Amino acid sequence: MNSEENKLILAAFKVGVNNVIFSVDSHHHQLLVLLVKREEKFFNNQWGLPGTLVRNGESLEDASQRILSEEIRVDNLYLEQLYTFERPNCNSKTSLDSFNIRHLSVSYFALVRFDKANSLGINNYNRTNWYMIQKVPQLIFDHNQILDYGYQRLRNKLEYSPIVFEILPDLFTLNDLYQVYTIILGENFADYSNFRSRLLKLGFLIDTERKVSRGSGRPASLYRFDAEAFAPFKNKPFVFV
Amino acid sequence: MNSEENKLILAAFKVGVNNVIFSVDSHHHQLLVLLVKREEKFFNNQWGLPGTLVRNGESLEDASQRILSEEIRVDNLYLEQLYTFERPNCNSKTSLDSFNIRHLSVSYFALVRFDKANSLGINNYNRTNWYMIQKVPQLIFDHNQILDYGYQRLRNKLEYSPIVFEILPDLFTLNDLYQVYTIILGENFADYSNFRSRLLKLGFLIDTERKVSRGSGRPASLYRFDAEAFAPFKNKPFVFV
C-alpha cells in the first residue's frame, strides 16, 4: 500500500476515557484531584489521570464510571463529559501501538464527596492518591492540560449550577457552603455576610432551625438544599458568587 | 469467543466528525445552519449535519476543516469542538457496520461569514443547503440533538467572546452588530441604545469617524473591533448582553 492509498483509508481508533476527579477536603481547606501512578515501563512511575480503554459492550460513560468505582469506591455524584483529546502521533512513538491504531481520549469530569471517596489506598499499594491542586506534578501525556481544562470547568460550574450540594451532606451550615466556594474559587470572590444574604434571598436554602455547635461561638443553623425551589434558576447564570 | 471473553476485549472504533456550521443572513434577518442531503440508501434522502469519517493521517480538526472547504469554500473563521457523541448500538442496526466496529462522532462548531460561504449549490446538485434554524427538519441519527447543543453553545459564546467580529466586515455600524445579536439571541435581550452605550463604554470598539448612509435617516459611524483593547475582557463573562 503506498502512501496515497493509505491516506484515503479510514483511521482505526482505540478510545480511552480519562477522569478528572475533584474532591474538597474542607478540614484541610484543600481542593484535591485524584491521580494514579503509572507503573508500566513506558511511563516510568509518572502520575496521570485515572483512565482506561473502552471495552466491548460498555459505553464511554460506563467506562468512566468503572474507573470511579475501581479507584475510589464511590457512587457517581456528578459526571460530565469534558473534551476529546487526540493523542498526537502515538502510533509512531510507542511499540504498543503498532499497526496504525490511533488513540482518542474522551475526558470526563467528576466531583465527589471526600468522606465517601477517602477509602482508597487499600489494595492498591499507594498507586492511587489525592493531590492538592497546587502540587500536581508533571503528568503523562497531555494530562496536565486536561486537568487545567477540568479545573476551569469546575469553577464555571460552581457559579451557575448547584453541584456543591452533591458533595455537601444533606444538612449543612452556610459556613460549610462558603468554605467549599472559597476553597475552589479563592478567598476573594465575596464577603461571607453578603454571600449569606444573597443566597438566602434566592429562597432555595431552607433553614431547618436545627443548630450545630462547632467549638466555641454561636451555634450555626443547619440548612438544606431545596431542589424544587432551585428549578427556576436552572441555566440562569451566576446564581452564586 | 464467548460473551464473557468478548466483554474484556477493547472496542474498536471508527471516528466521524460532524460540523454544526452557523451563518447569519442579516439581510433576511435569519440564523442559518448548513445541512447536507444524505442520498445513501439507508438515509433515504434525509438531511443531516455535514460530516465525514476521519482518514489516516488527518487529525480530527483536519477532517472538520476538510468538510468546511468541501461543502462551502470558506477559510475557517471560527472552529471549536462541541461534544463527543456515541452512536448507540450502531453495529446491530445497519449492515454497514458488521464486525463490532463502533462509531464515535466528535462534533465541531463553526460560525462563518454568510457572503463568503454563500457560494454553494454549485456542483453539488442542491445536496447542500442553508436552513433557517426554526425550519430544520428531522435529521439523521442524533443530529438534531447535536444541533441543539451547538445552538446553545453559539448563544453562550456570543455573550462572552468576540466571535461576532469574525463574521462582520472589518468596518461595521453598531446597528450591524446589534442585528447579529438580535438574530441569534432574540429581540428581547437588550434595548438598542443601552446596548450601544454599554459596548462603547468598554472601549474596544473604535469609531473610525467614517460615515455610511443606508437609505434615509442619519448616516451611521463605521466602527472597527480593536482586538488589543479587548484583551483584558478575555474570559470575563457577559461582556456583551
Added chain:
DNA sequence: GCAAAAGTGTTGCACTTACACCCATGG
C-alpha cells in the same frame, strides 16, 4: 417639513460592596 435612522441623556430601581454591629455559646 416630515419620516426615518443614528445617537445622547435622564431617571428610578435593584443589586453589590464594605463594613459596623448584635447574638449565642464555651471557657
Added chain:
DNA sequence: CCATGGGTGTAAGTGCAACACTTTTGC
C-alpha cells in the same frame, strides 16, 4: 466576661432598563 464564630443591618456606590429626547440625513 471575653473570645469566637454566627447572624443582621445599613449607607454609598454601581449598573442596568426604560424611555424621552436630539441630531442628521433622504425625499
